[in-house]
Amino acid sequence: MHAPRVGESAVSLTSTTLPVVLALAAAAVFALLASGRPRVRRPWAATGARAAGLLVLNVLVVALVGAELNDHFDFYVSWSDLAGAQAATTVTHHGATARSAASTRLPSGLRPATSLPALPSPGERVQHYTVTGARSGVRGQVDVLLPAGYSTATATSYPVLEALHGYPGTTDSWLTGMGVEGALDRAVADHSIKDAVVVLPQINLPYAVDSECVDGPAGTPQVETWLAHDVPQFVVDHFRVRTDRSSWAVAGYSEGGWCAAMLGLRHPAVFGGDIVFSGSFTPEFSRGYRPFGSRVPGRYQLAAVVRRDPPPLAMWVQASKKDGYAYPPTAAFLKSVRAPLSVTTDLLKTGGHREQLWAGELPTALSWLGRSVPGFSP
Template sequence: MSLTGSLLQFGSIIAAAAAFVVVVLLWGRLARRGAVAVVARGAALLGVNALVVFAMLISANDHFAFYSGWNDLVGANADAVVSTKGASRGTETKAQANALLAGTTKPTGPRGTPVDGYGDRVQQLTVTGASGVTSTALVVLPRGYDDPSQASTTYPVVVALHGYPGSPKQWLTALDVRPAVEVAVKSGQMADPIVVIPDLGIPAGRDNECLNGPQGQPQVETWLSSDLPKAVEASYRARTSPQAWAAMGFSMGGWCAAELTMLHPQQYGAGIVMGGYFRYEPGSGYVPFPKNSPEAQAHDLVAVAAKNPPAVSLFVASSQDDPESWPTTKAFLAAAKAPMSVTSLIAKTGGHRSDVWAAQMPQALAWLGKTAPGFAPTGTPQP
């Protein structure tokens, strides 16, 4: 019996309901005095509650696809296969890389405020701008950022995008991006970046898919592609070349990373998509534009990859039994071509959950250091 699907889901619900009815019918007998009756009542109540919890977990897993099957549940995932298609990247000379990084400005605006419990290296920055959107972003600074000896050092930027429902702190807890970045930097795989984690709940609780809404609604895509980069560059020593800016996300955030990289290559030269998708299907609660409108066609990233691919680099991680990610990822990988470069990490099994994406991050960061000139490692590996 499959872990996902209606058979197990409805079977578990029926079993829980049947157990409840049986306990109610037999309660008169279970209510007798004596140690045996007390144990029987306790076992009956525990059994009903266990079946109810099991049914709830099965239903949640069926909806969110946390685990794709029994093998995935017990940790028997197949090895992932890495492949690259489209244009090659990471072959620029040192002179070409330096030229790409020449556009760097000095910060002129205020920095964010330290976040309680995380020290001065994690700050919260309020961002507003031409989009009319006001929201916040967590900013994780590199080690030694405030060291006087590093006063002239500039840094590439990774914009980390959370899923829905979710929050920026997922990147500091479930996916803890900080140690993953520090390992990649210390091992000489990439340059130390500024990590920016925007709050995508604009407004809170809305599944906006990082898209501009209709007139009068928040222009989230503009905020992410224009207002946020300008605010970061004004407040921190961030490199301004698109080859030094990357969008990275999981689930809905993976879609956002692909969208920002492919539709705004003037800002984001690279993207990391973990468990994301490449076509947006409007939900019943929020529809930013009609399904067959010009805006919808422009945001069909599979069609963009096939007809007008931008000169950007993408790292795409998915599994063949992830129902949220794989169908459009498969179509996207088949359509991708030069001048876009796509490196894929595809497993046969793997659920739609944070520990899968956390495990993919080290390989994604190493890819970023090899592929985007602005993230190329400097110096030698640290002990």
């Protein structure tokens, strides 16, 4: 059983407590009616009391059946989601507050740089690199979107957003389909978020392999290590960025959404913020690459990870109820959420699994990041 959500009753809609409470209440009302209670002398009053009792009993039974069906089919993830059943978008909160989760201090594994090399393309906002990870041994492409007017000559240090594409996808997917440059510039101009360095690493390694960003057995790509350690350290060694976790966030969509969720939950010392667009919470390997065979290791079953040891991480999770890939695992994952983890959900009544939808939700996600993760606050 998980802890109550912030702003909701002690008995959450998806907790195991709710059906028990409803069943006990129904049993108590039935017992009262069967024993002839309440005993009222006036016949008309007795009839009214009995009718009221039967009505309450029926409501409790219907509510019990509804709670069991909701638990099985995940129609609604919380009371606030149920209350907004007719709304196009429902926002819910689970666990701790986002700011408290992102502000928790953890020892960072990032080493501050003593000096910075020159940019390969001075004056351009997008820089292109090929990087070999010192810890992972992985070699892949890393593109970096710089803030307008970025200069190594100034003392300004920026927060970092590591943005992960889906499958199939490339490092420029966030620049083209997602339109991250324009969305971020507009959010900065609106004072919704502080300007940031956006890192766009290759995640499917070797190229075109659906890696799911995992560290496979010996002899397979160590993509998790590449994304959680090598890429962040490369960024610190080459750009004026901050190293505290409250100034780092990871984001992704589809396969990249799973990767973002996994990286944030498994590496909270690096990432204080986490943005998931239509992601899963367990890896979904394609037929061409199954590094673990038919059994996925427990460390990649994120609902179980959170149930056992939730990290202090601020997450923003988007899913559409029409999205068969993302919504069922999202609803199941939310049942395990408790403090110090914080999850804000952006649940769409309609939509699907497509880049145009995620691009439209990106301004909302950036605004949340600016409000919730201190290093991104303007």
